[in-house]
Amino acid sequence: MISNKAKYAFRALLAIAAEPQGQALTSAEISRRHAIPHKFLEQILLELKRAGILESRRGKSGGYVMLRPADTISFGEVLRLFEGPLAPLPCLSRNSYRRCEDCENEARCTIRREFAKAYDASRQVLDSRTIGDALDNPAAAPLVAEERRAS
Known part of the structure; x- marks a missing residue:
C-alpha cells in the first residue's frame, strides 16, 4: 500500500x-x-x-x-522518491540490497524466488508507465x- x-x-x-x-x-x-x-x-x-x-x-x-x-x-521513479526501495525483501533491492539476517542460502531461498517474480512484474509496470x-x-x-x- x-x-x-x-x-x-x-x-x-x-x-x-x-x-x-x-x-x-x-x-x-x-x-x-x-x-x-x-x-x-x-x-x-x-x-x-x-x-x-x-x-x-x-x-x-x-x-x-x-x-x-x-x-x-515513471511511476516507479516517483514512488521510490517517496517510499524508498520498492523491493518486498531487502535481498531483492537493487539500490538498498542487504542479505536477510536469517537466510541460509539466497540461491535456494523459495521465499526470495517467489517474491522476486512478483517484484519483477510490478517493477516492470511501474518503471515503464509514465505520468x-x-x-x-x-x-x-x-x-x-x-x-x-x-x-
Whole structure:
C-alpha cells in the first residue's frame, strides 16, 4: 500500500502535467482541486522540485510547472522518491540490497524466488508507465476536463 504522501505526489504531478505547457499551477489551486492539505502538499512539491521533476516560478503567474516532460517521469521513479526501495525483501533491492539476517542460502531461498517474480512484474509496470501515459489515457480525459471546469 502506498502512503498518502506518494498518492498526493501523483495527484499533484498529474494536475501540473495536464496544464498547457509552460502554464504554472499554484500549490493552493492543486490543494483545492484535489483536497490535499496545503502545508503537506508544499512539502511534497518541494521534494519533487529537489528531485528535478518540477520547477517553481514566482510572481503573478507563478506556481509549479513540469521541469521534465511527463513522458520521462515513471511511476516507479516517483514512488521510490517517496517510499524508498520498492523491493518486498531487502535481498531483492537493487539500490538498498542487504542479505536477510536469517537466510541460509539466497540461491535456494523459495521465499526470495517467489517474491522476486512478483517484484519483477510490478517493477516492470511501474518503471515503464509514465505520468504522460496516464494523461494520454482516454478514460482519464473527462476527469482532467472536470477538474479544469471546477477551477
